Amino acid sequence: MAEMPAVDWRVTRLARRRATVTRAQVETVAGRAVGLFGLVFGAQTVPVALEQAGALVPGAGAALMAVLYGAIVALAVATVTKVAVRAACLGFAALYVLALVSWPFLVADPAALDGSAPWLYYLCTVATTAAVIAVLPVWAGVYTLVVPAIYGTIRLLPAGGDAGPLLAVLDALYAVVLGVVVLAIITMLRQAAESVDSAQEAALQRYDVAARQHANEIERVKVDALVHDSVLTTLLSAAAATSPEAEHLAARMARDAVQRLDEAGATGPRAFDRVGLPVLVRRLRAALTTFNTPFTVRVVNAGGVELPVEAMEGLYSAAVQAMVNSLQHADDSGLSTRRELRIRGVRAGGCVIEVADNGRGFDIERVPAERLGLRVSIEERMANVGGIARIESQLGHGTTVTIAWPLGAEGSA
Template structure:
């Protein structure tokens, strides 16, 4: 009873299987994640660096910059032909300001810095140039031959406004700039066009600007939807990982409690002699060691251990049991398995052997209790614990009996393996542990 009291008095440190997985996600490990780990814990948020939106903005800005350069070169000959009709200084200052703005947009689009500022500047400068056009002529009453060269830059200005301004202001600009141009077009300095021709130019420029705005807006909306879906998928993935880690942790803790702590308490309670008390004390020490190991070993350890090392551990554990086992094992120097799988297979094998010793009865006949460890066809290993004892009916095992379900089946399943239990009353029991499970090859 002293062993039971000492075991109960010591603190139980529960391993946190979730901790390693959550830290990996928060630090950017595993799948590429656009958001922060702390955001994922609280719920889905927009990513800090949206991938799709960034790409769309880059494509749009570079397209507008390229179109701006092409249209500027198209307007250059007409601007040179009309420069003698303008006031000397402003005739050069206005096109120079627009040329510098278009160049700045091109540079900003390439380096991905200051795109909104430069495009917004071009849109404002163009609108100011339209308003000032009639006041900067040498002879305002002289009728201009043809269209003002600013006409060829109208589409560039509306595209820049669509990139730089919010949706409402960009929509207003796509109406305002063509209307101002239509008014200028009816003036002598704008060519003295009639109202119908000026209206047609205005409608054409408005429709073209609206189409560009709609395309840019739809691209941005689509990119935002993709980024939101990506963030939501990442959040769901993180949630699934946490749930899986919690389930693995629950199986591990439940198995340890059932295998070690509960067995220690039962042995201590039944101890009626010094030898039995000493055995219970040893079981308590072993239980505490396993609890400490579970708390110290980090979750998600992906290291590999040789299969032969696992067979040695299982054989040493079997030799400590009260009933003997006949060993049938195969040396496999090339087979290695993950650490977490090795620990799960070891614990499940020991629990299966303990169950055989405790429940198979005394009427064991040849070949008695056998322990077979070998490689399987899936490139993994198979561990088989068999006896010729009293057997049982697996379909009628009470749900409160946790040995088979928690300590063996769920523990092995959490490591990616499978367990088959074959037993008949009066004909013995065979527990076969496969890692990886036999269905893995067919699924692959």
């Protein structure tokens, strides 16, 4: 009977398929867009800012430009490197509000403005977009309404150009419309991306189950054929043996059948079942959505790495248990705990996962023997699949749980 093809190439091909739009891609594109347009809008306001600096308190114009333009540059760098993007966006949004509120107190000669709008106005859309990226949609909506209202109020003052009510309202409404449009677009893209992520995750999980069932079916057919071709034939030969030569042949056939059964048992039904590391990454990201406390996720070298299903299940279960332990035990009253999930592919068939926090930590030697979260759910689970778990913790300095497969992968660069 011809052997059925292995399922690993199909699982791997599906695992490598990426959705056209994912939540991470939306955040990256939105962040880089605000960084780019922040630089463009900031460059456009430089001539106006220099012109209006003479109307401000001496030194205030230079300080204001240094703070806001520096924040824009920091925002652009953060979005390009994808490091602390939300913090940079939140920082710029907060600094913009402070600059806007401070403007009337910084203007020493309103007449020098000659009725022109403060140069801060041209950065309003950048600030509202940064707020959309940095905070929840409801707070971004409040920011999008309040900040233009503050600007409209300033516009009515002599320090804001002494514009009439109609012009002030139109300027404020224009900023609100732009901010609401950006908020709506980014929110809809996020929701669409989350739906795609959920659908893809569900499809990958269903395919994972189907692939394992298919591998089991392949093994069942293989064992059935082996029993039929070897074991039953051997029993029939032994039953029909009436001479020493026939008995000797039956004994040799029996030894061969036992050897083939041992080889079939050693390979197991999942010998060909391998899944790409991106599947594990997506499963862990999905698990994080069930937690109330966020983890910073960093993924390195996930492409092209394939793991056996047994190893993936062990890595997933141990990592989730480590994250649950951090949520339950790491927080210290009055302090903010930062948590990270770091996933790194090692060559073509290995993985290292680190679950780290800067919480209260603990003394590993004093963990009671009956506590199963560390010894059974993490350490023994990884040992059973041929991996390793290492736990490092110190009182007051946090905890790091390193989970690696196969054994020795944790030491690979």
